[in-house]
Amino acid sequence: MAGSKTILFVEDDKPISEMYARVLEREGYTVDFAYNGTDGLNLATNKAYDLILLDIMMPEMNGIEVLRRLRGDDGHGHTETKIVILTNLAQDKTSQEALKAQADGYIIKADIVPSQLAGLISELI
Amino acid sequence: MQRTRFKRQILALFFIVSLIPALTVAAIWYLDAQVGGSGRYELDIKTFVLPIFILGIGPALLLSLAFAELLARPVRRIHAAALELARGNYKTHFQTGGAGEFKEIGAALDRVAGQLERTISETASETALIEAERNKLRGVLNSMTDGVFALDRGGRIILFNKAASEITGRSIEEVAGQLAEKVMPFRDGGELVMARWLATQGGVDHQIGQWRGLELYRADGASLYVDVQAVVLSQDPNGINALVTFHDLTKSHQLEEMKIDFVALAAHELRTPLTEIKGYLDILQHEAKGLKAADKRLLDRTMESATQLSGLVNNLLNVARIEHGEINYQPLTVDFLAFIEEFSRSVEWRFKDEGRTLKLSLPARLPLIVGDPNGLREVMTNLIDNALAHTQPKLGIVTIAVRAHRTEIEVSLSDNGSGMPASALPRLFTKFYRIDEYKATTRGTGLGLYISKSIIEAHGGEIWAESVEGMGSTFSFRLPIPKIAPKLKPSNNKAKDTRGAHGWIKDNTVR
Numbered sequence: 001m002a003g004s005k006t007i008l009f010v011e012d013d014k015p016i017s018e019m020y021a022r023v024l025e026r027e028g029y030t031v032d033f034a035y036n037g038t039d040g041l042n043l044a045t046n047k048a049y050d051l052i053l054l055d056i057m058m059p060e061m062n063g064i065e066v067l068r069r070l071r072g073d074d075g076h077g078h079t080e081t082k083i084v085i086l087t088n089l090a091q092d093k094t095s096q097e098a099l100k101a102q103a104d105g106y107i108i109k110a111d112i113v114p115s116q117l118a119g120l121i122s123e124l125i
Numbered sequence: 126m127q128r129t130r131f132k133r134q135i136l137a138l139f140f141i142v143s144l145i146p147a148l149t150v151a152a153i154w155y156l157d158a159q160v161g162g163s164g165r166y167e168l169d170i171k172t173f174v175l176p177i178f179i180l181g182i183g184p185a186l187l188l189s190l191a192f193a194e195l196l197a198r199p200v201r202r203i204h205a206a207a208l209e210l211a212r213g214n215y216k217t218h219f220q221t222g223g224a225g226e227f228k229e230i231g232a233a234l235d236r237v238a239g240q241l242e243r244t245i246s247e248t249a250s251e252t253a254l255i256e257a258e259r260n261k262l263r264g265v266l267n268s269m270t271d272g273v274f275a276l277d278r279g280g281r282i283i284l285f286n287k288a289a290s291e292i293t294g295r296s297i298e299e300v301a302g303q304l305a306e307k308v309m310p311f312r313d314g315g316e317l318v319m320a321r322w323l324a325t326q327g328g329v330d331h332q333i334g335q336w337r338g339l340e341l342y343r344a345d346g347a348s349l350y351v352d353v354q355a356v357v358l359s360q361d362p363n364g365i366n367a368l369v370t371f372h373d374l375t376k377s378h379q380l381e382e383m384k385i386d387f388v389a390l391a392a393h394e395l396r397t398p399l400t401e402i403k404g405y406l407d408i409l410q411h412e413a414k415g416l417k418a419a420d421k422r423l424l425d426r427t428m429e430s431a432t433q434l435s436g437l438v439n440n441l442l443n444v445a446r447i448e449h450g451e452i453n454y455q456p457l458t459v460d461f462l463a464f465i466e467e468f469s470r471s472v473e474w475r476f477k478d479e480g481r482t483l484k485l486s487l488p489a490r491l492p493l494i495v496g497d498p499n500g501l502r503e504v505m506t507n508l509i510d511n512a513l514a515h516t517q518p519k520l521g522i523v524t525i526a527v528r529a530h531r532t533e534i535e536v537s538l539s540d541n542g543s544g545m546p547a548s549a550l551p552r553l554f555t556k557f558y559r560i561d562e563y564k565a566t567t568r569g570t571g572l573g574l575y576i577s578k579s580i581i582e583a584h585g586g587e588i589w590a591e592s593v594e595g596m597g598s599t600f601s602f603r604l605p606i607p608k609i610a611p612k613l614k615p616s617n618n619k620a621k622d623t624r625g626a627h628g629w630i631k632d633n634t635v636r
Contacts, residue, residue: 013397019404026412057393084630088396090442091389095629105630110396110435113407113428120630 005125006030008047010040010066011055011086016109020053020086023114027122037061041069049081050125054103056087056094063087064097071102082124086117136195142188149181199227203234215242272351272371277364280304280320284365292351292373294344305369312340312348323355323367332357338374350374381448388445392438399438403431440572444556447579454497454583458611461534461604462491464498465527468505475509479518486526491534492606499629500580504588507573508538508600515542515563515598529606533586537601545592553590554578577602 007029011017014035021031032049034040038060044052052070054063063085070078084105085098098106104124107117209217217238266273272289274282282305285297293300293309300308306316315336326332334355341351351371358365406428416424469485476483512523523540545553549560557571581588581602592598 015401016397016404019401019408022408023411088393088400089389090392090396090439092446099629103631107630108396109400110403110438113403115407115411124630 004028004030005050006032006047007121008032008034008040008043008049008052010034010037010052010058010063012036012058013055020114020117023118024121027118029121037063037066041066044070044078044081051082051084051121053084053086056085056089064094064101067098067101067103084121084124136192140188140192142184145181147181147185199231203227203231206234206238210238210241215239215245270373272373274300274305274369275365276305276323276367276369278366280306280323280366282308289371292343292349292371293341294347299344310342312342315339315341315353319353319355319369323357326357330357330359341371350378385445388442392442395438396435399431399435403428403435406431437572440576443576444572447576454500454580456495456497459494459496459498459501460491461494461496461527461536462487464501465505465525465536468502469525472506472509475513476521476523479521481513481516481518481521481523484522484524486524488527488529491527491529493611494534494604495607495611496584496604497580500583504577504580504602505538507577510573511600512538512540512542512598515544516540517542530603533603533605535601535603537599539597539599541597544594544596544598545590546594547592550590550592554588 005028007024009017009020009024009031011020011033012035017033017035021033024031032043032047034043035058037058040052040054040058041061044066054066056063067083067085070081070083072078082104083102084107085103086107086109087094088109090108095106105120107120112120206217215238218235266284267287269286269288272292273284273286274289275284277283281302282300283302285300290297295308304320306320309316319334319336322334326334334353336353338350339353340348342348351373353369353371355367355369357367406424410421410424410428413424465485465487469483473483509523513521516523521540521542523538526537526539528535528537543563545560552558554574554577556575558575559571578588581604584604586602586604588600588602590598590600
């Protein structure tokens with residue numbers, strides 16, 4: 001149903017990545033992984049993705065920073081790519097920062113199970 | 126006594142002696158007058174009388190001088206003592222040692238001086254006592270960390286302690302005699318509210334006014350948060366009409382912020398393992414093949430518990446945010462009818478699961494309101510959670526009714542469950558409150574209704590509960606209808622629910 005849509009999953013916690021990957025791949029998505037912000041940014045600049053899932057707390061560069069770099073100063077870079085923050089940080093200020101930096105969504109991992117995430121993604125891309 | 130008598134005898138002797146020349150002269154003159162007619166006793170004044178007179182008058186003069194001295198000495202002593210007394214030497218003795226009246230006068234004056242001395246030393250010790258008390262009071266006032274000031278009947282400052290001066294950044298000299306509302310400006314005119322309150326409370330003794338979390342402007346333009354308390358003292362003999370204390374909240378604000386950060390961090394740490402527990406349970410639920418129905422139920426229950434745990438983490442975080450006044454509801458135009466229909470569809474499976482019934486009683490039309498759909502969904506979910514927990518499988522009926530009044534819409538959620546004892550109602554919406562009778566049979570954190578109340582109040586509404594034990598409960602809330610009808614933007618209600626208080630997904634079509 002999702003065809004060969006591609007997702008970049010930027011997450012430093014490997015077990016979490018694997019867990020989501022299992023469900024996303026089951027749903028037919030192609031998933032690339034990056035385990036820190038810098039790698040994520042490099043992958044995203046070199047390849048076009050339909051969706052980028054970004055964790056926030058990561059070594060080297062945090063997810064909000066990756067988001068800002070991708071969207072550019074004017075907030076209009078990578079307009080074709082949906083970018084969703086997938087984090088367990090629930091402070092309003094980080095959520096608002098993400099909104100300001102043109103994220104397409106802000107999802108609390110613990111509030112959602114992988115099959116629900118897959119459902120949301122299918123509506124988004 | 127002996128001495129006094131002796132002095133008195135000497136005085137009498139002198140007196141008699143001094144009378145001799147006078148008597149002699151008088152006798153001669155008398156005799157001379159008697160014999161003047163016959164001439165027998167004719168005497169020559171020049172040869173006889175004058176010498177006698179001169180001889181007599183000398184001692185008399187001396188005697189009277191001595192006598193005068195005798196009289197003057199006690200008077201002089203009294204005079205000197207009086208001068209001493211005037212100089213402030215109250216120990217002066219008036220004891221003149223004179224005779225008769227002088228002695229009595231002296232003694233009387235001594236008594237007066239003694240009395241005076243006692244009175245004055247008593248007054249001095251009382252003054253010292255008062256001074257000590259005043260210093261003590263000043264010490265207490267100035268060592269207080271709370272600002273204290275007193276106002277007279279005209280609302281002018283007549284007392285201002287050190288903390289008040291430090292908190293406001295204004296010296297005592299600067300504010301003394303000034304109108305409180307002139308030198309203590311608050312944000313949004315809080316000082317005027319207080320002044321008006323004090324004016325209306327005039328004469329109502331010991332009336333207490335409290336204002337929490339006011340923003341006070343310091344003299345340097347910076348601002349800080351204070352709690353203020355005022356007490357009316359209309360009967361005070363010292364002319365104090367009101368005593369105002371204010372407590373600097375800056376430190377507790379900082380602590381509060383630390384608490385929020387700590388709770389947020391703890392929540393984050395708890396969420397990471399929870400994500401995996403729920404995630405793998407979800408994978409198992411979807412992928413495990415050939416599970417028996419009983420095993421599947423075990424999985425479902427584990428998932429339920431994990432979901433409850435993540436709900437608890439969210440609630441704890443929410444409470445911390447509510448208490449800090451940090452919760453931001455995003456006001457959007459809400460078509461409440463559409464909202465409630467969508468909501469009931471999303472919870473329908475929870476009713477069907479154990480054979481309970483969900484009924485809707487909705488009007489044909491409803492004015493649009495302004496609210497945060499996520500917040501309102503949280504309220505509805507909390508109320509549904511309670512209704513499900515307190516109704517029996519197969520028998521439970523829950524009715525959601527919506528009505529429009531002139532200025533507000535009213536939403537009520539009634540169940541035919543176990544109801545609540547009347548004693549539970551007043552505390553129902555307080556933090557961590559759980560009804561004793563149900564602690565053993567139902568789960569919960571005691572936070573849901575507290576959070577719901579905060580959300581409804583943030584919307585300018587109110588929430589309440591009615592219940593008959595054994596018959597069921599009704600939870601209701603009202604939300605105001607905006608005076609100017611809001612317009613529904615196409616993107617408003619399309620924000621996808623991530624079933625969390627904090628997550629969001631932007632509308633797919635608008636960007």
